[in-house]
Amino acid sequence: MSSTAAPGSVVGGATPRRRLPGFTRRGGWQATLFIAPAVILLLGLLVYPVLWTIRLSFDTGRGLEPRKWVGLDNYQRLFTEDRRFLNLHEFPPQGALVNNVLWLVLYTGLCLGLGLLIAVLATRVRYEAIIKAIIFVPMAISAVAVGLIWKFVYSPDPDTGILNAIRTGIFGLDALPYLGREDTVNYSIIVAYVWASAGFAMVVLSAALKGISQEIIEAARTDGANEWAIFRRIQLPLLALPISVVTVWLMINVIKLFDIIYIMTLGGPNGKSQVIAYMMYDQTFQGGKGGYGSAIAVVMLLLIIPIMVFNIKRFRSQAIQG
Amino acid sequence: MTTQAAELVRPKPATLSARIVAFISRAPVHIVLIIVALIWLVPSVGLLVTSFRPRPDIASSGWWETFSTLNFTIDNYDQVLSGADMGSSFLNSLFISIPATLLPLFIGALAAFAFSWISFPFRDTIFLAIVALMVVPIQMSLVPMLKLFQSLGANFFGDRTFITGSFGGIWLAHCAFALPFCIFLLRNFFITLPRDLIEAARVDGASNFRIFLRVVLPLSVPALASFAIFQFLWVWNDLLMSLVFVQEPNLLPMTVRISQVQSTYGVEWHLLSAGSFVLMAVPLIVFFSLQRFFVQGLLAGSVK
Numbered sequence: 001m002s003s004t005a006a007p008g009s010v011v012g013g014a015t016p017r018r019r020l021p022g023f024t025r026r027g028g029w030q031a032t033l034f035i036a037p038a039v040i041l042l043l044g045l046l047v048y049p050v051l052w053t054i055r056l057s058f059d060t061g062r063g064l065e066p067r068k069w070v071g072l073d074n075y076q077r078l079f080t081e082d083r084r085f086l087n088l089h090e091f092p093p094q095g096a097l098v099n100n101v102l103w104l105v106l107y108t109g110l111c112l113g114l115g116l117l118i119a120v121l122a123t124r125v126r127y128e129a130i131i132k133a134i135i136f137v138p139m140a141i142s143a144v145a146v147g148l149i150w151k152f153v154y155s156p157d158p159d160t161g162i163l164n165a166i167r168t169g170i171f172g173l174d175a176l177p178y179l180g181r182e183d184t185v186n187y188s189i190i191v192a193y194v195w196a197s198a199g200f201a202m203v204v205l206s207a208a209l210k211g212i213s214q215e216i217i218e219a220a221r222t223d224g225a226n227e228w229a230i231f232r233r234i235q236l237p238l239l240a241l242p243i244s245v246v247t248v249w250l251m252i253n254v255i256k257l258f259d260i261i262y263i264m265t266l267g268g269p270n271g272k273s274q275v276i277a278y279m280m281y282d283q284t285f286q287g288g289k290g291g292y293g294s295a296i297a298v299v300m301l302l303l304i305i306p307i308m309v310f311n312i313k314r315f316r317s318q319a320i321q322g
Numbered sequence: 323m324t325t326q327a328a329e330l331v332r333p334k335p336a337t338l339s340a341r342i343v344a345f346i347s348r349a350p351v352h353i354v355l356i357i358v359a360l361i362w363l364v365p366s367v368g369l370l371v372t373s374f375r376p377r378p379d380i381a382s383s384g385w386w387e388t389f390s391t392l393n394f395t396i397d398n399y400d401q402v403l404s405g406a407d408m409g410s411s412f413l414n415s416l417f418i419s420i421p422a423t424l425l426p427l428f429i430g431a432l433a434a435f436a437f438s439w440i441s442f443p444f445r446d447t448i449f450l451a452i453v454a455l456m457v458v459p460i461q462m463s464l465v466p467m468l469k470l471f472q473s474l475g476a477n478f479f480g481d482r483t484f485i486t487g488s489f490g491g492i493w494l495a496h497c498a499f500a501l502p503f504c505i506f507l508l509r510n511f512f513i514t515l516p517r518d519l520i521e522a523a524r525v526d527g528a529s530n531f532r533i534f535l536r537v538v539l540p541l542s543v544p545a546l547a548s549f550a551i552f553q554f555l556w557v558w559n560d561l562l563m564s565l566v567f568v569q570e571p572n573l574l575p576m577t578v579r580i581s582q583v584q585s586t587y588g589v590e591w592h593l594l595s596a597g598s599f600v601l602m603a604v605p606l607i608v609f610f611s612l613q614r615f616f617v618q619g620l621l622a623g624s625v626k
Contacts, residue, residue, distance in 0.1 A: 045498035049463030
């Protein structure tokens, strides 16, 4: 956790305010040489493109070039007319943005809950290291591989997919095409991605649990506290900060969600599993609507900024306290 | 403060009856953990077993039935690795990932050194601006970057596809996206190095570049390794940026190739299963050999 804790010093932090010994007139131009490659790359490939994308989001952007200025039309269409993006005419609401909210609630909640459960239980057994490795390993692999592993599990053919083999063989039910039905597709992909990400929550929370003084816990036990009370009254409150670290990470993951959707469903069936990042790619590169895709990208940026600001503020306040 | 895992496991009770009571009261913990472990293992084991089964077997029966016949083969791997498409895409993944890791590592380390040990006007302001760029999602620059690569190619090399038809585009794109996080991570590490050491080197007349190469870099191996591993896996596992920035079919990395095999041939599980495990092999080797750096890198990446 070393570096998640260390970023306390986002600005200055441990850096002394006084002049560094290296400061000479020469230092100025030497520093330019050191930072020039990074600054040129960032200006050219990050800052300029961001401005360009904002500009393009006010344009039709056909063929990915600025063609015709349309003002806020793209945004207006996104939020009021495009039912693939946001559809409030039905209950429950539908659309890519609503799917992201569903992901936010279920994926974040399940990853945190499972991560916490495993972290707490694993410290009580002797095979802790093995359990933790098993849960964590999917973090290392590509979303492409995760998608295929779970597509195989969900296969509608009972001679391929184990879930349908259990449904038909043991319970005598009909095979269910989990990824091909509008009512199951989102939950199925969420389960697959929770499988891939819960290990992250577990590792962070487990590291934090180990940091809690054993004396406090023993003292509570001596005073007659049961295990639940120890978890609820001692461990959980001390986990508030790591839980917020993990939550931020998971939330940003949800906004950027793309690979797993691309591999498992391409947003289908009937666009039911689309999410904003997938829709941005689809509209821009499949549909050639550069302006519309750019507007979706800007919405993504606007969703991420408050989360990151919260993140950086928290690191700074942590640095002040620490 | 740090408590080892062993201390959390309570000492074994002495008497037999106490042991039985302890075991029964512990049973739910074991049951829950074993169920969780099974849910995590079964999906990947299923695909792993499938990757070693002959193609006709895969079509006719489930992988769980294979334990009665024990009919295994490595043909699928042979086909994946020798096949013109998948085999070369494995190498492409390496050709993309290694430079796309080393390039931002070096450029980022140079800048991070200046931000921590050279004083110059607006230093903290520029650093803060770079850190702020971490919020930018890839989607914000896909289109303009692509356009930029095309016009650079046309203007400087006389060919629109010069950059996107080679690895140049994907290297530059990954590098630009990695830099803010790289500079942030390394600068936070560099400022913790002992000031005396760097001052002593300056007194001895070493230039900034020499101090960077001979003093700072050798002392920062853990941070450099954490970033390198994080970035290597990020690039290796990436799909989106390769979809956009690698436009020459012969240069596609494995993630893109596998997704194409999947959509073209539908349910060719003998190829997909073996292909997935070839794709996973590299991150798994990294994971098991460099576990410590790996976990540090991933955790550090949580701010990205």
